[in-house]
Amino acid sequence: MSELLERIQNKLNNDLNGVVVSSQLDYDFPVFIVEKANIHHVLETLKNDGFKYLTTMCGIHFPDNAGGEFAMMYQLHSLERNERIRVKCFMSEKDLDMPTATDLWASANWMEREAFDFYGFKFKGHPNLKRILNMDEMNYHPLRKEYPLEDASRHDKEDKYFGR
Amino acid sequence: MEKVTTPTPESKDYSTLNLGPTHPATHGIFQNILTMDGEIIVKAESTIGYIHRAFEKLAERRPYNQITPITDRLNYCSSPINNMGWHMTVEKLIGAEIPKRAQYMRVIIMELARIADHVICNTVIAVDSGALSGFLYMFQWREKIYEIYEAICGARLTTNIGRVGGMERDFTPEIIEKIKAFVNDFPKALDEFDRLVTRNRIFVDRTVGAGAISGERALEYSFSGPNLRAAGIDYDVRVMNPYSSYQDFDFNIPVGTRGDTYDRYMVRMAEMRESLKIVKQAIENLPAGDFHADVPEFYLPAKEDVYSKMEALIYHFKIVMGETDVPKGEVYHAVEGGNGELGYYLISDGGRTPFRLHMRRPCFIFYQAYTEMISGGLLSDAILTMSSMNVIAGELDA
Numbered sequence: 001m002s003e004l005l006e007r008i009q010n011k012l013n014n015d016l017n018g019v020v021v022s023s024q025l026d027y028d029f030p031v032f033i034v035e036k037a038n039i040h041h042v043l044e045t046l047k048n049d050g051f052k053y054l055t056t057m058c059g060i061h062f063p064d065n066a067g068g069e070f071a072m073m074y075q076l077h078s079l080e081r082n083e084r085i086r087v088k089c090f091m092s093e094k095d096l097d098m099p100t101a102t103d104l105w106a107s108a109n110w111m112e113r114e115a116f117d118f119y120g121f122k123f124k125g126h127p128n129l130k131r132i133l134n135m136d137e138m139n140y141h142p143l144r145k146e147y148p149l150e151d152a153s154r155h156d157k158e159d160k161y162f163g164r
Numbered sequence: 165m166e167k168v169t170t171p172t173p174e175s176k177d178y179s180t181l182n183l184g185p186t187h188p189a190t191h192g193i194f195q196n197i198l199t200m201d202g203e204i205i206v207k208a209e210s211t212i213g214y215i216h217r218a219f220e221k222l223a224e225r226r227p228y229n230q231i232t233p234i235t236d237r238l239n240y241c242s243s244p245i246n247n248m249g250w251h252m253t254v255e256k257l258i259g260a261e262i263p264k265r266a267q268y269m270r271v272i273i274m275e276l277a278r279i280a281d282h283v284i285c286n287t288v289i290a291v292d293s294g295a296l297s298g299f300l301y302m303f304q305w306r307e308k309i310y311e312i313y314e315a316i317c318g319a320r321l322t323t324n325i326g327r328v329g330g331m332e333r334d335f336t337p338e339i340i341e342k343i344k345a346f347v348n349d350f351p352k353a354l355d356e357f358d359r360l361v362t363r364n365r366i367f368v369d370r371t372v373g374a375g376a377i378s379g380e381r382a383l384e385y386s387f388s389g390p391n392l393r394a395a396g397i398d399y400d401v402r403v404m405n406p407y408s409s410y411q412d413f414d415f416n417i418p419v420g421t422r423g424d425t426y427d428r429y430m431v432r433m434a435e436m437r438e439s440l441k442i443v444k445q446a447i448e449n450l451p452a453g454d455f456h457a458d459v460p461e462f463y464l465p466a467k468e469d470v471y472s473k474m475e476a477l478i479y480h481f482k483i484v485m486g487e488t489d490v491p492k493g494e495v496y497h498a499v500e501g502g503n504g505e506l507g508y509y510l511i512s513d514g515g516r517t518p519f520r521l522h523m524r525r526p527c528f529i530f531y532q533a534y535t536e537m538i539s540g541g542l543l544s545d546a547i548l549t550m551s552s553m554n555v556i557a558g559e560l561d562a
Contacts, residue, residue: 026494027256053399054386055498056507056524073509073522075496079383079397082404086496107386110532118220133213133561142221149225 004083005030008046015045029075031086036072039089040099043074047104051076051085054105057112059119062090063145069093070119074101100125118143178206181543185214189547191288192557196535196546203542208535212528216561223521227486228254228328228462231521236322238525239559242281242502243323244273244313249499252407253508254328256495258462265453266330267409268446272343273316273325274408274499275439275446279350280309281502282390282432282439285554289429290361292551293370298360305353308346315339329463330456340447347444354436362433368426375537375549376424385533388526389504391553394431395423401500412449413442425545425552432554461488486516503527503554527559 002025009023009032019042021033034042055075062069068090077084091098100123101108112123113132120141123129131138140147184195193214199207219238223231235246248270255262283306287299310320316339317325317332326332335343361367377387382395392399400417402410418434420427456463460479469476482488492514498507504526513519530553538546 029496053383056509056522058509058522060511060520079399105386106384107529107532110528133216142218149221
């Protein structure tokens with residue numbers, strides 16, 4: 001695993017001039033964190049390097065991480081070599097514009113629509129960026145952490161003994 | 165169905181056909197707005213989300229053992245696979261070592277679930293092409309699988325089977341007898357269904373070439389499972405990244421060539437036989453030993469211990485109240501579900517609930533190719549294509 005991490009990191013840094021901000025090994029996954037401005041180049045380079053299968057992608061909200069409140073996660077798989085990697089980029093809540101990956105993978109279409117629907121990422125160049133699972137009239141992005149699941153006015157749900 | 169004729173710039177009389185959201189031929193809530201030239205589909209647009217239940221949000225407020233019932237409702241034709249996938253994700257996070265016996269028990273249940281899933285899919289393809297008797301006949305056998313689930317965990321459809329750390333109880337001799345009887349009797353029924361449908365003239369005419377997708381295009385659309393294998397690509401999570409001791413079993417990965425409805429049907433037929441092979445090997449070589457791992461913080465203690473031992477009572481209370489903290493970390497674990505790679509991406513911040521849980525639902529990902537696959541084909545082929553892709557609304561909308 002650590003060999004794979006090293007190899008991909010060297011490849012990305014050589015081809016794209018020191019693009020990897022940081023990298024780590026999360027269980028069985030090498031994870032690379034890159035700047036948002038470089039994400040499209042990184043994904044394209046990785047796709048040409050054999051990571052032809054986009055396993056999944058999703059948004060994440062870290063409200064306490066000042067300056068990088070939102071993250072987009074991509075998981076790629078090389079079916080020939082059986083290698084899986086994860087690429088992440090963090091961004092500020094003030095600027096949720098992202099380059100689209102639909103030109104690289106057709107499957108990114110609905111996954112990006114899902115990320116837009118739930119977090120509000122704006123994918124530049126997406127052919128049809130509109131809500132997918134929620135109704136079109138909705139005016140907020142429900143998976144953000146500022147929307148608690150239960151109604152705050154429900155006092156019967158308060159549990160002072162177990163601190164939830 | 166309402167039919168409205170709209171004139172177009174190409175001075176051709178296209179009509180718009182609203183297929184769905186509830187339509188008897190689509191087995192679930194799917195809406196497709198089709199632009200039709202006579203009986204040929206020119207363009208299609210899908211709308212999904214009609215049974216969206218916000219599982220990813222719900223999971224952020226639930227303790228780990230209470231998320232298992234949510235996973236039941238993803239692909240409800242093969243709930244045990246979803247349950248096991250979730251248990252294994254949490255086990256990876258907490259670093260639990262699952263005993264061989266529990267792993268084999270899981271494999272048996274997961275492969276029975278795969279058979280039940282494929283039985284539904286293949287018989288429904290037959291129903292949509294006009295053969296109802298095979299469907300009614302085969303459902304008796306799905307019923308037998310549900311009886312096995314019932315003996316193991318007490319539930320039938322939304323099973324909530326197993327626990328984080330292993331299985332909730334050991335197989336009784338009756339369960340083993342039931343599984344052995346199923347493995348012994350099912351091939352005969354499968355052969356009969358095979359003879360009834362596979363080379364049936366009407367069925368072959370209806371399915372060959374309908375809704376085809378090339379292997380290359382299927383990969384671009386991140387297909388997985390039987391739909392990808394029907395297009396000729398032998399990607400199976402059970403072989404690529406073996407989990408739960410799948411490396412111990414001898415089985416083949418059936419692949420198709422053209423990626424059409426007939427190939428998808430044939431791949432699922434062959435997979436049922438491979439699954440039977442795995443169940444047979446697992447039940448014959450079922451190792452002795454414990455049926456759960458030694459993880460007292462996560463696995464409910466035996467009831468007699470709860471009444472007599474202090475620690476067991478504390479653990480029982482903490483698990484039932486959902487007060488067990490899970491270590492900090494970020495994991496992804498994928499299993500080969502009925503429809504393909506079912507993955508759980510879990511971020512834990514060290515609390516009692518996940519910080520973020522993303523489910524990679526194979527249906528959601530491959531259904532977006534549906535409009536492309538049916539364009540240029542007949543309306544009746546579109547119905548067959550949908551049933552042969554085995555699009556399950558629960559997994560699609562999560």
